[in-house]
Amino acid sequence: MRNIPVAEVDGLDRAVLAVGTDYPHDHLLPFHEHRRTQFLYAVTGVMQVETIDGTWTVPADRAVLIPPLTAHQVTMTGVTTRSLYIEPSAVPWFPSRCRVVDVSALLRELILDAVDMEPRYPDHGRDAVVIELLLHEIRNLTPxxxxxxxxxxxxxxxxxxxxxxxxxxxDPPARWATALSVSERTLGRMFRGGTGLSFTQWRQRACVLHSLRHLAAGVPVSRVATTLGYENPAAFTTAFGNLLGRPPTAYGPAAVRSPARSPRPPSTRVE
Incomplete structure (x- = not known):
């Protein structure tokens, strides 16, 4: 299914609904929620998912797992998505909080294939096996x-x-402490208690993740580093690699695989 609001098909008696959607550049999906769990995969572009307790940056070829009835909004930058909407009873292991995961080549092909299935795929047969394998692969993904x-x-x-x-x-912690009329030590406790990270860890993570949409758009690493206040590109690249385990160039437009894929031909199975 392509470019169909999930509300129109939510009632179908299938554990998984696969929907492909193309969004305008810099599109905002305002806060909403789904009855089903959602596996939201970015084929192209960068998504930023926001809930009441955090933001998740999702580059191309990654996905975010969104629990059912979780209010969220999504900022899309050059995004084409493939979503799996899954009955909660089919994934009792689904996380209770959003989670970004990498998408393997196998899982990517399974997702793209599922979008071209008939919405009411047979309960038994090839398509049902693809769905079963999809759920197995998702369960074993590393955050x-x-x-x-x-x-x-x-x-x-x-x-x-x-x-x-x-x-x-x-940005110095002293400025934050002054704005909140607390000591820097108290600020540190507030950060650790409210986010699970120290102020320095949170600040660095926020900067690195902010850079992803600019890198995906082709902005040079040197310019991104300067915009974020790093002394030089090497300092930014080190911080980036420490968090994500890859250099900034791994998230640039040249590193994104092509999303092109022909729809699956109609089945020639004899009933």
Whole structure:
């Protein structure tokens, strides 16, 4: 199925619905939720998923797992998606919080194949086996550190939201402490309690993840590093690699695989 709102097919009696969607550049899906769990895969572009407790940056060839009834909004930058909407009863192991995962070549091909299935695929046969294998592969995916947790404290949350809009790797904790009328030590406790990260860890993660959409758009590493306040591209590349295990060039447009794929031909099976 392609470019169909999931609400139109949500009632189909199948455990998994596969939907492909093409979005305009810089498109915003405002806050909404789904009855089913969602496996949201970015074939191209970069997505940023936001919930009340964090943001998740999803580059091309990665996916985000969204639990059922989780209010979320998605900012799309040059994005084509393939989504699997899954009955919660079929995935009792699904995480209770959003999670970004890598997508293997096998899983990618299974997802692309599922989009071209008949919505009411037979309960038995090839398509049912593909769906079963899809769920098996998803269950065994390793989470990626592509999230920026956000605190519940209103004052600290406002400062975090402002930083995410204009990140600066040298933004001093003293400025945050002054804005909140607390000591730097108290600020550190607030960050650790509200996000699970120290201030320095949170600041660096926010900067690195902010860079992903610019790298995907082809902005040179040197310019991205300067914009974020790093002394030089080498310092940025080191911080980037420490978090993601790959250099910034691995997330540039040249590193993205082509999403082109011909629809599966109609079945010639004899009934």
């Amino acid at each position: 990626l550190p592509l999230d920026v947790p956000l605190p519940a404290d209103p004052g600290l949350r406002r400062l975090c939201d402002a930083f995410l809009r204009e990140p600066d790797i040298h």
